[in-house]
Amino acid sequence: MNLEDQLQVVPANAEAAFIPPADVPKAKAEDTGPTLEQAIERNEALTEKIEALDAILAKPLSEILADREKAEEAALAWDRFGAMWMLSQRAMRRVALDLAAQLGVSEEEVIARAMTNANAVLNGADEVDLGGTIAPAQLQHIARHRAFLRKQFRTG
Numbered sequence: 001m002n003l004e005d006q007l008q009v010v011p012a013n014a015e016a017a018f019i020p021p022a023d024v025p026k027a028k029a030e031d032t033g034p035t036l037e038q039a040i041e042r043n044e045a046l047t048e049k050i051e052a053l054d055a056i057l058a059k060p061l062s063e064i065l066a067d068r069e070k071a072e073e074a075a076l077a078w079d080r081f082g083a084m085w086m087l088s089q090r091a092m093r094r095v096a097l098d099l100a101a102q103l104g105v106s107e108e109e110v111i112a113r114a115m116t117n118a119n120a121v122l123n124g125a126d127e128v129d130l131g132g133t134i135a136p137a138q139l140q141h142i143a144r145h146r147a148f149l150r151k152q153f154r155t156g
Helices: 036-058 061-103 107-122 136-144 146-152
Strands: none
Touching: 061 107, 107 136, 107 146, 136 146
């Protein structure tokens, strides 16, 4: 509804009759806005957000910045760990393929063996510590993420 629908211009002719405005259609149910329950839920959600922001803003700035620095340090450490892991994986893959080539084993066979060994570890069939090079904590860590890792090592 615009302003012209709400205003009526009276003609300058004094003899002209006053024409009442046309009936204004009533608002539809969906135009009435949120229900009381929806408004209460939205209010509660906004209140929680405000309280969370108030808790952050109640901290001294030095503490807020220290938390951010800790998070950035942790993210950098994980990023470096990821880079180290990728480097070691590429290096070990290269070693495996070089040794396989010397023995006359194809790259496909090396990959198939790697997948078989990965699935054996994921299924708990290979609990060997490889002469002390695999710590029990590493096997436990793999076990905690077994469901995710299985998706990565599916064959076919």
